[in-house]
Amino acid sequence: MLQDFSVRGFRNFKDWYNFSLRTKKSYEFNCKSIVNGLVNDAVIYGQNGCGKSNLGLAMLDITCHINDIPIMQSLTKNYLNGYIDEEGFAEFNYKFQFGTDIVEYLYGKSSATNTIYERLTINKDVIVEIDRRKSNKLNVRLSGTETLNRDLSSSTISAIKYIKSNSVLDLSDKNSITFNKFTEFVSGMVFFRTLTQNADYYGQQLDTSRLSKEIIDAGKLSDFEIFLNEAGVECSLDVRGEGAEERIVFKYNDSYVDFGIAASTGTMSLGIFYFWWLKLDSNKLSFAYIDEFDAYYHYSLSKLVVKKLINVNCQTLLTTHNLSIMTNDLLRPDCYFILGDKQYPFYELVDKDLRKAHNLEKIYKGLKYESKE
Template sequence: MLLEFKVRNFRSIKDWQNFSMLAESKIKEHENNVITLDNYHVLSTSLIYGRNASGKSNLLNAFKALQYLVFESGDFKLDKKIPAFEPFKLDSRYSKDPTEFYIDFIADDNIRYIYEIGFNNTEIEYEILKFYPKTQPATLFERIKNKPIKYGEYLTGRKKDIEEKLYNNQLFLSKVGVEKLEALTSPYKFFSRGLFVSNFHDSKYDELLIQIYTNRIANDNLPFFKENMNILMKEADTGIERIEVTEEDIDVDLLPKEMSDEKKEELVEKYKRKIRTIHKFFDGDKEVGTVDFKLDEESTGTIKLLAMGGLILEALADGQVLIIDELDKSLHPKLTKVLIEIFHSKKTNPKNAQLIFATHDISLLNNELFRRDQVWFAEKEYEGCSHYYSISDIPGVRANAPFEKYYMSGRLGATPVINKNELNFQF
């Protein structure tokens, strides 16, 4: 569960910017949108608005960059540059400064952790992991460039073995993926399993997601996934009664001859299963049976719903933090609203999953759906840097304010400034 995220010197983000999922105590509306765990009161959803190029996607990409480093940097070669280093380019002073991330979260052991890193193009400048065994924070490890790593009393095990194998471009926490340290397993799993960032928009990505979920349905390795997907597709008024998975023959002779038999077998196993959508079949106005459709016969919106629905169902099943860039793309606004409300219900979200997404759909900007601390805006300053704020940061906006009207009139900021008089095209 995400509590707070901070980032500095990453893409359009110049100075420290804070994004919080902690519910503000002064805000009393929509208590069902708040998850209470021990003494923490956390928002189940947040959405981010802003004009094009304001930095919405860059905030979400910062989550992805941090996750990537935790998950992958343990395998970096000695001389590999750190690909996540993308400093703010519009101020010369920042090109040599580190990119910095700070994340405050509750892992699957129900313990709160704070993880901080700073890095440049070639090395990790600092890496600090703290946790809350009781009411006060304790350090698990602290790593500062050119200094020995300091270990807290709670971190036991063969940590020195990891330190000796650690390159300057690798995160210590990333090594937990292959070197077991019990005290670091839960924070590592938060990044590897508890956080999912979907920041691609093309149809190929949707097809890949659908293939992944097709195989999971076939292998029955996610309980009730097929049943829940059928409920979602039917209730979303797609005309689909249910989905089925079939196996198709793949002609291996069509694969490149230079490909190994092992690789061919792997590809066949991965792609032989296909989803078929089952629809009612009629003779005039009389229902006489069913007919199945191939996936490419369905609408773009239905395919998008299958992809997004899979992400959402998996997040709900595992209690994930799900971050999506443009959740509403190709979906009807009423359907997007229903997907959001799933996270607001204790019945449909018993494991406290969270949804964070960027959007341009102002129909969602509704005080009947969101609290003031759930609605965020990305604004780009004159110097080209992004900053982020919520409605609750704006003085004088009441709980019953017409959010959509205020936003479109410019009262909440983060709207494009377009001077039509300057559009002097020449033909």
């Protein structure tokens, strides 16, 4: 799981900006949202322009090192903070927790595709390191990499991806096992923004145009129908077509209308959410940063979506402006964060012990911390 993240020099983050998912609290309710002392389900608030979207993009920057995926187009033109000079670069620092093991990965990049340096440690021992400002020689201490070419002067590939693609690690070695856990976790990270057909996503190659086929192939048509009806969309669904042409349709007595044609913007966004939820619930994804997740939702529908996300086996961070989901009925005070000049866990802004009966939304509206943002 992701434990801590820091970034500087990327987009609006001129100086180091730190975000931690560790909790100091031991609330005795909604405990399933905390795993081994880390927040597994988080909701992030903040004023417009505070960096909620950029924080997600920064967290997912690591995926282009590990996965064979295209860089999000917007990142090829607007990557570095505007105050960074021609010789400057962005820096990213991740800490992951796997059981009792801590993996820290720090790297710097002058663009979305040009890595300057990398250093990976496992339990504070340096395992992988390269600094192209000094040398193109790769230093690596993993069993199974003994015959690996250490000279990376002919390639700009990330050292982590190079090792992952060109080595057969000895899985009797504890560090090699932990390294694999790290790369597998990163390969399962995804960012997506606004649950619409044209949503931006990053970290996975997924085709949302196959929404109907994905739901049908997963055998989830009936569950999808139940979900829509719970969300207030009274409908009956069926399948028409054969093979690759199978599609979900609305059933009206003896007539049928394609889901993609008849669905409103809000209903389509529910379909897109369900598509992503299938991915999150499949154990194929490890981490999801969902930006503006409820942009098209009624407040009561937002609560339904959060409830569904809480039950998936995936570390999930949501951004929103919807205060109605800031409630102990869904999560707990250490799962809500406010972004400003720094990260503020909600409970740190309150000068009293919070209990399950407290109205978090009301308390938040009464806080006087605006000057910090």
